[in-house]
Amino acid sequence: MTPDLADIQANILRGYRAGHARHFALSAPTPAAAGALLAAVTSGDETACPQVTTAAPWTHKPAYCLNVGLTSAGLSACGVPPAMLAAFPLAFRQGSAARSSLPPTSPTDVGLGDIGTSAPGRWILGGPATGAVHLLISLGTGNAPALEDRSRQLRDQFAADAIVEVFHHDATALPGGAVHFGYKDGISQPWIDGTPGQRPEDLQPTVPTGDFLLGRDYRNHYRGNFLAAIPPVLGDNGTYSAFRILRQDVEAFETFLALAAEHWKLPPELMAAKLLGRWRNGSPLVLTPDAPGPVSEAHINAYDYAPTAAHPVFFDDDIGLRCPIGAHMRRLNPRGALVMGQPHSRRIVRRGMPYGPVFDPLHPDHAERGLVGHFICGDIESQFEFIQRFWVNQDLATSGLRGTRDPILGAQPDSGGRFVMRSSDTRDPIILDNLPRLVETRGSLYCFLPGIGGLRYLASLSAKTASAAKTANAAGEAP
Numbered sequence: 001m002t003p004d005l006a007d008i009q010a011n012i013l014r015g016y017r018a019g020h021a022r023h024f025a026l027s028a029p030t031p032a033a034a035g036a037l038l039a040a041v042t043s044g045d046e047t048a049c050p051q052v053t054t055a056a057p058w059t060h061k062p063a064y065c066l067n068v069g070l071t072s073a074g075l076s077a078c079g080v081p082p083a084m085l086a087a088f089p090l091a092f093r094q095g096s097a098a099r100s101s102l103p104p105t106s107p108t109d110v111g112l113g114d115i116g117t118s119a120p121g122r123w124i125l126g127g128p129a130t131g132a133v134h135l136l137i138s139l140g141t142g143n144a145p146a147l148e149d150r151s152r153q154l155r156d157q158f159a160a161d162a163i164v165e166v167f168h169h170d171a172t173a174l175p176g177g178a179v180h181f182g183y184k185d186g187i188s189q190p191w192i193d194g195t196p197g198q199r200p201e202d203l204q205p206t207v208p209t210g211d212f213l214l215g216r217d218y219r220n221h222y223r224g225n226f227l228a229a230i231p232p233v234l235g236d237n238g239t240y241s242a243f244r245i246l247r248q249d250v251e252a253f254e255t256f257l258a259l260a261a262e263h264w265k266l267p268p269e270l271m272a273a274k275l276l277g278r279w280r281n282g283s284p285l286v287l288t289p290d291a292p293g294p295v296s297e298a299h300i301n302a303y304d305y306a307p308t309a310a311h312p313v314f315f316d317d318d319i320g321l322r323c324p325i326g327a328h329m330r331r332l333n334p335r336g337a338l339v340m341g342q343p344h345s346r347r348i349v350r351r352g353m354p355y356g357p358v359f360d361p362l363h364p365d366h367a368e369r370g371l372v373g374h375f376i377c378g379d380i381e382s383q384f385e386f387i388q389r390f391w392v393n394q395d396l397a398t399s400g401l402r403g404t405r406d407p408i409l410g411a412q413p414d415s416g417g418r419f420v421m422r423s424s425d426t427r428d429p430i431i432l433d434n435l436p437r438l439v440e441t442r443g444s445l446y447c448f449l450p451g452i453g454g455l456r457y458l459a460s461l462s463a464k465t466a467s468a469a470k471t472a473n474a475a476g477e478a479p
């Protein structure tokens, strides 16, 4: 089944690759306000207001990319009745802060990792102490002036519709597509069945459309679909996102690399590569284990950690001699490895971008810097939360992972985390201790990103709800 690309928001099947981004967190005091804004961004009249960008193929890259997400409170604010809202998955309805606050089930359970300084109570967005958010508009552009121009247009629209801007957060791409720890990012993404264009070679299975898009006609890994009982008029071609603001402690990262490298008499760059799974220039450790390799677009992602039926002739790094089993990338995407005899179903589309000033190693500081953006999936609980809860933060009883958490993302214990590297010399295994927590959660929202039809449906539902309330008020009734 070919997805209806013109009905799917952009940045889901393929990335827009913006240089600058601004995320607007908005509150709609009335259904009329929400409806007016949704109608404006889907009207087709670009001169009046920037329009939601779709996945329809383009010959010239659009001047901007606009995504619209709604929280569960946002759907209610549009007039979605409780029975319809109940069809949405529990994780989405409860929201990110509530999901991060569930009580631990064991002494080592840190839930989604949003504890201590990452706890919702300290968040700058989406926490119990921050304003209610109904809509999240993410704007991406190629350059800074375009970001300001489109922001001005959007803010005029917010003002006209009585929409309140609760918060905004900016992001700017770093040279070479790097993140603040210096690694090249944005190389590897799931290839979703039905995506137009040339599939890059990555030796990974194509992901069923239904793992990412809701829709009657899509199938997910479980041979069902994540639309469930959501009316197709609202749900078709929608998806979910965990919008995260993640602070990176670059000084702690560089200090850890330097100390560990000195202790084990290994190059700091090798240490950095072992923690992630790629060298900082992006070349995968499995292909170039001793030094950063060349990074041609064609080969940078064509690798796996072991041979599989699809590519039986391949280096078998089953013990993690080249790429540690616990490296960020390997832990969060075992690639061709079968889990209980099946290709794994925990893929995630990562649309994050750095924020904050570039770290200067000659003048180290603790400025606010990190990664902000959408982690997109068809089911928040079985994809984003599964990765965060189990693969990032659980002390998994798996060979090579026992007693460890994700070295980049994990909520390390106060006493310091542990990371295991295999070695071909007598030091095997090399166990790094005292790993500090390197990434903190600063804010989080669970959003539904409807299809274009879904957004238009919400616009009309909001208008109807507003008009029913007006009639009821005029008649002196409770709405």
Ligand code: HEM
Binding pocket: 179, 180, 181, 183, 184, 185, 186, 187, 188, 189, 190, 244, 246, 247, 248, 276, 278, 328, 329, 332, 333, 348, 350, 370, 371, 375, 384, 387, 388, 408, 409, 439
């Ligand atoms: C500040 C936080 C983070 C940093 C600095 C970071 C950095 C990176 C980098 C540099 C890569 C390799 C680039 C690539 O292959 O495209 C990567 C891969 C990956 N990251 Fe993260 N990441 C962060 C947060 C997250 C989160 C929150 C998740 C999911 C919950 C995640 C999931 C993944 C996955 C699944 C891969 C492997 C992709 C693949 O092999 O297909 N990351 N990350």
